[in-house]
Amino acid sequence: MSTIVLEATDLVQHLGQGAGRVQALKGVSLSLKGGELALLMGPSGSGKTTLLSILGCLMTPDSGTVRVGDQPVAGLDPEALAKLRRERIGFIFQSYHLFPTLNAADNVRLALDVRGERARLAKKTAREVLDRVGLGHKTRSFPRELSGGEQQRVAIARAIVGNTQVILADEPTGALDTANGQAVMTLLADIAKDPSRAVLVVTHDPRILPFANRVIHIEDGRIVGEEAGGDAMKKVS
Numbered sequence: 001m002s003t004i005v006l007e008a009t010d011l012v013q014h015l016g017q018g019a020g021r022v023q024a025l026k027g028v029s030l031s032l033k034g035g036e037l038a039l040l041m042g043p044s045g046s047g048k049t050t051l052l053s054i055l056g057c058l059m060t061p062d063s064g065t066v067r068v069g070d071q072p073v074a075g076l077d078p079e080a081l082a083k084l085r086r087e088r089i090g091f092i093f094q095s096y097h098l099f100p101t102l103n104a105a106d107n108v109r110l111a112l113d114v115r116g117e118r119a120r121l122a123k124k125t126a127r128e129v130l131d132r133v134g135l136g137h138k139t140r141s142f143p144r145e146l147s148g149g150e151q152q153r154v155a156i157a158r159a160i161v162g163n164t165q166v167i168l169a170d171e172p173t174g175a176l177d178t179a180n181g182q183a184v185m186t187l188l189a190d191i192a193k194d195p196s197r198a199v200l201v202v203t204h205d206p207r208i209l210p211f212a213n214r215v216i217h218i219e220d221g222r223i224v225g226e227e228a229g230g231d232a233m234k235k236v237s
Ligand SMILES: Nc1ncnc2c1ncn2[C@@H]1O[C@H](COP(=O)(O)OP(=O)(O)OP(=O)(O)O)[C@@H](O)[C@H]1O
Pocket: 015, 016, 017, 020, 021, 022, 023, 024, 042, 043, 044, 045, 046, 047, 048, 049, 050, 051
């Protein structure tokens, strides 16, 4: 039986201040099991990015709890939280977030350096992972020399190089054409074949449905339903 690798219970989150203050999450509970590739879908403003930020321990909720594997997040000091993020969570942002002055290999290697890997080994591992995302020939290229799809693949290499239990991706195919989008999703689906790892993808893109085991729907700060990936696909086809 697969184990739960990420669990959130009753998350509530307010954003903004004064008249602009909104309740972005209104009591969200969610768990991800190893071996799952789940999609989080919902209209603009429904709370997807807020939820992903809390699950990725980038934001602390007003109330509710998050557990990554067997580790409760509440009460961790900033250093312990940063360690938990590095060791257990890979985050893929829509806008890549690559360092412009570092080449592709060094962007990926950075994720290993902060984990204390030895320099030579980290260099080799970074090259291997870039090869795996089809960029073995571009390890020395800088972000400005890469297309959007290539930059996203570097960002994915960086997120997967540490073999974290959880990968969270915010619209990873949003800026990509169909071929690059499919390549990116194939990589993420491969990761989710490992029964100890799970991938959660925020998306508006119905082309991603074939890759999902599970689709979770969020509206107005609440989970309003979920279905198996195959069932969600039948509705759009
Ligand atoms: N910094 C902020 N201050 C005030 N309100 C915010 C802030 N960030 C987001 N919100 C509001 O919180 C709600 C949830 O936003 P969130 O970005 O999580 O939604 P989303 O589902 O990711 O939207 P999108 O699909 O457009 O990215 C929205 O009503 C949004 O307007």
